[in-house]
Amino acid sequence: MRVQGPGAWGRSYLAGYFTLRYEAVVEVLLKDGVSDPEGMTILDAVVSLGYGSVERVATGKLFRLLLNADDENAAADVVTQIAEQLLSNPVLEDFRVRDLLAAASS
Amino acid sequence: MPPTVGVVVFPGTNCEHDVVHALGLLGMHAEIKWHGDAGLGDCDAVVLPGGFAHGDYLRPGAIARFSNVMTSIVEMARAGKPVLGICNGFQVLTEAKLLPGALQKNAGLRFICDVEKLEVVSNRSVAGGLMQPGEIISLPINHFEGNYTCDQVTYDSLVENDQIVFKYVDNPNGSVGSIAGISNSRGNVVGMMPHPERAVEEIVGGTDGRKVLASFIQAVLNA
Incomplete structure (x- = not known):
């Protein structure tokens, strides 16, 4: 289910009264061009398993994350900050916040 | 009070006593400092020793970067005081952005525990002052994530600014440009994967580590 936030009116009306609960999935993958020895080793195994059609395996x-936020945008902001500052190393990795979903509200 | 080197311990650090012992052999007073304490105020320099800070969870050095002690280390680095990160300490310094680039898994995915020949590239930093560029030394390495990685722009600037301190003669881990150790542009912050503190006595495999640590001590005394 995609998030149905409270909307602009609802946000200001609800702000400070209670927050919503969100679940976010952050994916971190090595940047293109950064060597991925683990991915290459797994690729070897995939090919020796008989799946010669596979060209590349990338690991990540x-x-x-389960968090409380006023709305979907606020949740996305926080998750993005965490991904930038901690979950990924920008020298090696790219990240993507995906599947930001409303969980049971608190 | 004599000049003092702080040796920082995170949960999982395991080379702190070796570093204190090695510095002591060379006549430098060193004290172990817990990462959760903020103050390194009484220290003239700091070493971040090897090990597995915070279990290497997430990425080596990624959690250690947020320890209280890091504020003091950043201040010391900015003030021009000598800062040396060895192995896991190098990883912490890159995660803290005190040094450019990052260390990723070794090419070949092997944990490497061996003695490697290194070429001294620059003697401008706090870890190279007593050596000559081109000099070959041998030091032990002991790591899984020692594959130094950076983009071309960063590599070019490392070369241009004379920030490459040591290069492997036979690149064991896939590091860009065979890099084994680098400094910041000022030369007071150095990170290196090899362990100089494990090569200070003939009986345990050579004394070339003394050259590195004596250079560091000289920098501490001159700072």
Whole structure:
């Protein structure tokens, strides 16, 4: 389910009264051009398993964050900041915030 | 009070006593400092030793960067005081952005524990003053994530500003430009993957580490 935030009117009306709960998934992958020895080793195994059609395997990390925020934008901002400052290293990795979903409200 | 080198311990650091011992052999007083304490005020320099700070969770050095002690280390780096990160300490310094680039998994995915020949590239930094460019030394390495990585622009600036301190003679881990150690542009912050503190006595495999640590001590005394 995609988030149905409270809307502009609802946001100002609801602000400070209660927050919504969101679940975000952050995907962190090595940048193109950064060598990925783990991915290459897995590719070798994939090919030796008989799947010669596979050309590339990229490894990365996935983080699931559960957080409280006033609305979807606020949640996305916080998750993006965390991904930039901590979850990824910009020298090696790119990140993508995906699947920002409303969870049960608190 | 004699000049003092602070040796920082994070949970999982395991080379702090080796560093204190090695500096002591060369006549430098060193004190172990806990990462959760903010103050390094009484120290004239700092070493971030090897190990696995915070279990290397997330990425090596990624969590250590947020420790209280890092504020003091950043201040010391800015003030021009000598800062040396060895192995995991190098990883912490890159995560803290006190040094450019990053260290990723070794090409070949092997944990490497071996003695490597290094070429001294620059003697301008706090870890090279007593050596000559072109000099070859041997130091142990002991890491899984020692593959120095940076983009071409960063690499060019490292070369141009004479910030490459050590290069591997036989690149064991895939590092860009065979880099084993670098400094910041000012030369007072150095990170290196090899362990000089493990090569200070003939009985345990050579004494070339003394040249690195004696250079560091000289920088501390001159700072």
